[in-house]
Amino acid sequence: xxxxxxxxxxxxxxxxxxxxxxxxxxxxxxxxxxxxxxxxxxxxxxxxxxxxxxxxxxxxxxxxxxxxxxxxxxxxxxxxxxxxxxxxxxxxxxxxxxxxxxxxxxxxxxxxxxxxxxxxxxxxxxxxxxxxxxxxxxxxxxxxxxxxxxxxxxxxxxxxxxxxxxxxxxxxxxxxxxxxxxxxxxxxxxxxxxxxxxxxxxxxxxxxxxxxxxxxxxxxxxxxxxxxxxxxxxxxxxxxxxxxxxxxxxxxxxxxxxxxxxxxxxxxx
Amino acid sequence: xxxxxxxxxxxxxxxxxxxxxxxxxxxxxxxxxxxxxxxxxxxxxxxxxxxxxxxxxxxxxxxxxxxxxxxxxxxxxxxxxxxxxxxxxxxxxxxxxxxxxxxxxxxxxxxxxxxxxxxxxxxxxxxxxxxxxxxxxxxxxxxxxxxxxxxxxxxxxxxxxxxxxxxxxxxxxxxxxxxxxxxxxxxxxxxxxxxxxxxxxxxxxxxxxxxxxxxxxxxxxxxxxxxxxxxxxxxxxxxxxxxxxxxxxxxxxxxxxx
Numbered sequence: 001x002x003x004x005x006x007x008x009x010x011x012x013x014x015x016x017x018x019x020x021x022x023x024x025x026x027x028x029x030x031x032x033x034x035x036x037x038x039x040x041x042x043x044x045x046x047x048x049x050x051x052x053x054x055x056x057x058x059x060x061x062x063x064x065x066x067x068x069x070x071x072x073x074x075x076x077x078x079x080x081x082x083x084x085x086x087x088x089x090x091x092x093x094x095x096x097x098x099x100x101x102x103x104x105x106x107x108x109x110x111x112x113x114x115x116x117x118x119x120x121x122x123x124x125x126x127x128x129x130x131x132x133x134x135x136x137x138x139x140x141x142x143x144x145x146x147x148x149x150x151x152x153x154x155x156x157x158x159x160x161x162x163x164x165x166x167x168x169x170x171x172x173x174x175x176x177x178x179x180x181x182x183x184x185x186x187x188x189x190x191x192x193x194x195x196x197x198x199x200x201x202x203x204x205x206x207x208x209x210x211x212x213x214x215x216x217x218x219x220x221x222x223x224x225x226x227x228x229x230x231x232x233x234x235x236x237x238x239x240x241x242x243x244x245x246x247x248x249x250x251x252x253x254x255x256x257x258x259x260x261x262x263x264x265x266x267x268x269x
Numbered sequence: 270x271x272x273x274x275x276x277x278x279x280x281x282x283x284x285x286x287x288x289x290x291x292x293x294x295x296x297x298x299x300x301x302x303x304x305x306x307x308x309x310x311x312x313x314x315x316x317x318x319x320x321x322x323x324x325x326x327x328x329x330x331x332x333x334x335x336x337x338x339x340x341x342x343x344x345x346x347x348x349x350x351x352x353x354x355x356x357x358x359x360x361x362x363x364x365x366x367x368x369x370x371x372x373x374x375x376x377x378x379x380x381x382x383x384x385x386x387x388x389x390x391x392x393x394x395x396x397x398x399x400x401x402x403x404x405x406x407x408x409x410x411x412x413x414x415x416x417x418x419x420x421x422x423x424x425x426x427x428x429x430x431x432x433x434x435x436x437x438x439x440x441x442x443x444x445x446x447x448x449x450x451x452x453x454x455x456x457x458x459x460x461x462x463x464x465x466x467x468x469x470x471x472x473x474x475x476x477x478x479x480x481x482x483x484x485x486x487x488x489x490x491x492x493x494x495x496x497x498x499x500x501x502x503x504x505x506x507x508x509x510x511x512x513x514x515x516x517x518x519x520x521x522x523x524x525x526x527x
Contacts (some may be wrong), residue, residue: 175438
């Protein structure tokens, strides 16, 4: 099983170094790294340094760049299509992984042949504030039917992209992140993956989600209104698909989810 | 070309490729676990290879859903431009030449041509409600979605590989209108090149009237997403026209005479 870490970068800053150091420190080094630079105007020295550090650690890494400057989510998609690995793992500049991340994900992937999407717990960092989140649905492979019910009741329960790894086939067959929903593109994709292919949750916080100064984040107050609006759009879409597939539909749970999102949307106005 | 259990119409599609006046193209045929019709696929490949058109056969690692398979097949394409072609679709002999000519324009990312729809009861040729040969994203919104589904289907569209990759592919959650969403999203992102000539034929066998309700729901979901795209990219989303398109007479209808 080949495994590639995908890092989209634009104007990298010092926080990128911690990301790369966490890769060099992995106990399992059987993976490669693909760094995509989306027309950076600064921070090239951080990418050069990263490639050098990884090569020195025995990890194959390469740099690519899209043919034209892309939007943020578009860049994520483009980068995924550049990989030829069996498994893909997005990692954003500023986030970092625990040393046993790759080993744990590899173990999870080999634990069940149905496994195509793996997420881990994560630690959230914003300034001095930290908190740990571990999903309730961990420790084994959860079938698409089980996950369908989870996403229709609670929507996103799987953490940020830096907590995710998935098979190349899973990503390519779903087409990628929805560029029309730039705030919730990751939530939409992960909910779709979980509901279509099932998911394996690793019950440990193996990734660090870092809200640093240059980061776009859906948790920022100015994004909340649009976050709720986009969330409503994708949960409508997930529900429609469940209905067309004649899957079991948790009606009351779904209505409660809609009520929560509508309440958030109108209170955020 | 995504295929699954193809019938002899695959050979007709192959013949339309062999008839192209411009032969500088390749074919990727993706077989989604066919259980019957393998001999037809073999015949198709032989005929194209004999005509000097290289065919690469690929197969996903496991059986995929219909729209999932389209996405996966696109990901196997390495060329600068991609053109989906389904079993039974036919291209006129000058299709590739005309598209290649237009693709030389640096700003061209998505190219649409006119096409003929054949049904058991007759045929009609599409036409667009304007005369321009190129539309910018905001010009596209002058005619979409208010003027109905003049975009067409995968048959009459070709696009740059990078455009497909960055957009997020066909929406697997919207099986009735996955192509409509992709084409509209591509056009609102990159603009549209139009060839005002009938260069393709789609052959339909049964009318899916029971799907009309689903199509309207999918349209509503698509427009919600496109409206958000327009908000983020500061494009003028025509809200009233979108409502009219869903609830009025101009919903997605491939059977509508043009």
